[in-house]
Structure formats: C-alpha cells, structure tokens
Amino acid sequence: MTQAPELPPFDHQPQPYRGPSSEDVLRLRREFLNPGLFIYYKRPLMIVEGKGQYVFDEHGRRYLDALGGIVTISVGHCHPDVVAAARRQNELLQHATTIYLHPNIAEYAEKLATKMPDDLKVCYFVNSGSEANDLALLMARAYTANYDIIALRNSYHGGNAAGMGLTAHRTWKFNVPHSFGVHHAIAPDPYHGAWGRDVPDAGHRYAADVKNLIEHATSGQLAAFIAESIQGVGGCVVFPDGYLKNVYKYVRAAGGVCIADEVQTGFGRTGTHYWGFETQDVVPDIVTMAKGIGNGTPLAAVVTTSKIAATLAQRLHFNTFGGNPVVCAQGAAVLDVIEREKLQANALKIGNHILAGLERLKVKHNLIGDVRGKGLLLGIELVKERVTKEPATSECVKVLESCRDMGLLLGKGGLYGQTIRFSPPMCLHQQDADFLLDVLDRAFAVV
Numbered sequence: 001m002t003q004a005p006e007l008p009p010f011d012h013q014p015q016p017y018r019g020p021s022s023e024d025v026l027r028l029r030r031e032f033l034n035p036g037l038f039i040y041y042k043r044p045l046m047i048v049e050g051k052g053q054y055v056f057d058e059h060g061r062r063y064l065d066a067l068g069g070i071v072t073i074s075v076g077h078c079h080p081d082v083v084a085a086a087r088r089q090n091e092l093l094q095h096a097t098t099i100y101l102h103p104n105i106a107e108y109a110e111k112l113a114t115k116m117p118d119d120l121k122v123c124y125f126v127n128s129g130s131e132a133n134d135l136a137l138l139m140a141r142a143y144t145a146n147y148d149i150i151a152l153r154n155s156y157h158g159g160n161a162a163g164m165g166l167t168a169h170r171t172w173k174f175n176v177p178h179s180f181g182v183h184h185a186i187a188p189d190p191y192h193g194a195w196g197r198d199v200p201d202a203g204h205r206y207a208a209d210v211k212n213l214i215e216h217a218t219s220g221q222l223a224a225f226i227a228e229s230i231q232g233v234g235g236c237v238v239f240p241d242g243y244l245k246n247v248y249k250y251v252r253a254a255g256g257v258c259i260a261d262e263v264q265t266g267f268g269r270t271g272t273h274y275w276g277f278e279t280q281d282v283v284p285d286i287v288t289m290a291k292g293i294g295n296g297t298p299l300a301a302v303v304t305t306s307k308i309a310a311t312l313a314q315r316l317h318f319n320t321f322g323g324n325p326v327v328c329a330q331g332a333a334v335l336d337v338i339e340r341e342k343l344q345a346n347a348l349k350i351g352n353h354i355l356a357g358l359e360r361l362k363v364k365h366n367l368i369g370d371v372r373g374k375g376l377l378l379g380i381e382l383v384k385e386r387v388t389k390e391p392a393t394s395e396c397v398k399v400l401e402s403c404r405d406m407g408l409l410l411g412k413g414g415l416y417g418q419t420i421r422f423s424p425p426m427c428l429h430q431q432d433a434d435f436l437l438d439v440l441d442r443a444f445a446v447v
C-alpha cells in the first residue's frame, strides 16, 4: 500500500460503533436487498458517521468525503443547523400533507423562489430528482400540448420510467419501453465531440444538432428540451459557451419549453453562480432540483412560472410526502447555511485551487487525458493513450481503490467508468484540497 499523507487535523471524536460488522451487513444486503446494488470498493466500506467534509467507518477511521454522498452533501455532513431544524420539527409535527395548511412549506417555497431569476417562482416539492424530472415532463407536455422531448446523449436524469427515458447511457437503461417521444441530441462534449475547446463557436455548432433533430425527428412542434447544466454522471462534461443560449432559441421557436436539471449543479456548487444554467447565460422555463437541496434528506423540487403552473391546475396534482414539514425545515436551513457561510464563494475558491492542482497532475501523469469542471463539481478523465482517448476503466478503479486506502473517497462517472469525479461538501478547506491532490498524486504514481 502507498504511504498515505496525513489527513488535516479535525476536532471531532466519532461515537463508538456497536452495530453489526460490515461482513454481517454485506450478508444481509446480499440476501434481502436489490442484487443490482453496486459497491465501489473490493473491500466494501461501511460508513456510520459523518461530520462536515468527513465520514467515519465503523472502526472510527476518518475519510475525506470528496464525493459528498454523490453530490448530495452540500453544506457538510450533519450540519448542526440542519440537524437542529429537523429535530425541532420532528418533535412538533412530522407529517400532515398539503390538504392542511402548514407554515414550513409556504415559507420555504418563498425562500427558494427568491433564489430564482425572472418569473420562476412557483414551487412543487417531491421526493427525488427522478420524480422532479417526471413532473417537469408532465408540465411541459400539458403546457405546450406537444409531445416530443429533446434530451442529450451522455445525460443522466433518473431511474424511474421518465428519468430512464431521458437518460442516454446504456448502463442505466433497462431493455423495456420507456423513452416515448424522447430524442437524444449529440452531447456538446468538447473533449470527445467534433468541436473542441479550441473552436470558438463550438457551442453554436453543437446547438445546430438540436435544430436538426427538431426538423428531422419531430413534427416541428416540441414539448421540451431538458439538459443538466453540467453532465454529472456522464463524467462532468461542461458545455461550450453559447450552447444552451442557441438551443433555447431553437426550442422556443418550435413551441417547446426549456428545462434545466439542476440536481447536481444547483445551490452554488459551480462557484461562479448559484445555478448551473446561469453559467450559460440562460433562463429556463422549468428547473428541477434534488440532492444538495436537502443535504441528504429526501427533498426535491420543480420550480416554474405561474403561467406554466396554471396548466397543471387543470387536474388535481398531489404527492403524499412532497413538502413535508420536516424536509422543508431542513431545506430552509440549507439555504441559510449556504448564504451565511458563503459556501458558493468557498466552492469557487477551493474548486479553482483543486482545478489548478489537477492540471499540474495532468502534466505529470499521462493517464490523465482531460481535466474539467466548475467550482466543486470537477472531473478528470483517464485514458490509456492521449491520442486515441481509449478509456482507462481498470486504471480508474485502481486509482479509486488506492485513494480509499489513503483516506480519500472519490466518485466515478462516464459511460465506461473512466472519469474520476469530485463533488465534496462545499465546506471543504484548502488543507483538504491539498490532501486530496497529494493522495491523487501518490495514487497515480503507482497505477
């Protein structure tokens, strides 16, 4: 095993763990849980406690969590304000549904709406990103009275029928009907696509494919276009400037609405902006959010304009848990923490520090083909050879294993699992970033 650098000091003593062993948990999981669940490491890691940017295994060993529960821990594990808000509400009233009034859902909706540009102010609360995207499609179709949807190749939008239909990665698509009316445009990927970062109007050129698709694959009338603002599961693919601006123009000209999936890119993670779509200088008609919105609680949302929302009032629309008083209390606390602790600015500062460090590692290690991302949503794509860009899938696994051995948890993405993903809690410190870069450097040196 490679010699590990020391983790930065951290003032938190994990509680003694008295539960079942990881072997027993694995056995139970194999017997009683979905056999399709996957585990990252050869020796499965069991996490039983979290604090800030760190998690602890059952033996009290600390790890830097640079994946953040798959881009979900926005303000830090068990942030005291978020925990306190949940505790207070749990002791008062856990559930009643929206057939009665409750202040939390109303006040939280107002608070979330103040974060949105223009007329985006009507909030729908649901339980997951997949559900949010499903609802967004319903809204788009009901509002436009059109059927066809354009999504992007290399996208991930969820695991339910609607999300799977929008997703364009064979790894996540079951061989059952699910993509009715969905057409997938070329991914605006400057590393693999026809137009690279050296092409000044690449955004415009990739957008032309959407126009082409509208003309050839649909009646010319569109319900919606949906895209992640940075493709996360697809390996942190950042679109060229001008891409969404041009696409939105074509989509609206065909009668469609524009949906931004902010499940990974929202809440300040990209550093320069609160919402990922703002990095492309566009304002969508519908925005879906999940993951970081609740810092680990099952909270997700769809935000749209009053005009679009009015169409959805033609029928009853109800959801048992959406906007539950406890999750709304947590969601409101998350918004406050992001603001008070200036986590967006921190995401920019620490993200840029890591990005610069990753660029240095690229010069040193040939395995790194590409470095990309914004703020604390970063990725490095591993290739066997820089010219062919052949995915270095097994090498990626080895780097992740070696990093785990040294106390660093990272994510994986890309169609072939060839991209290492970084999406730590936004409270990451510079010392953590230095630790991360040091560990990666050592891991690459031995792979």
Ligand SMILES: Cc1ncc(COP(=O)(O)O)c(C=O)c1O
Pocket (backbone or CB within 6 Å): 127, 128, 129, 130, 131, 133, 156, 157, 158, 159, 163, 228, 232, 233, 261, 262, 263, 264, 290, 291
């Ligand atoms: C961009 C994006 N959209 C939607 C989803 C689906 O969210 P959930 O897993 O909460 O259903 C995900 C999940 O990874 C995602 O990354």
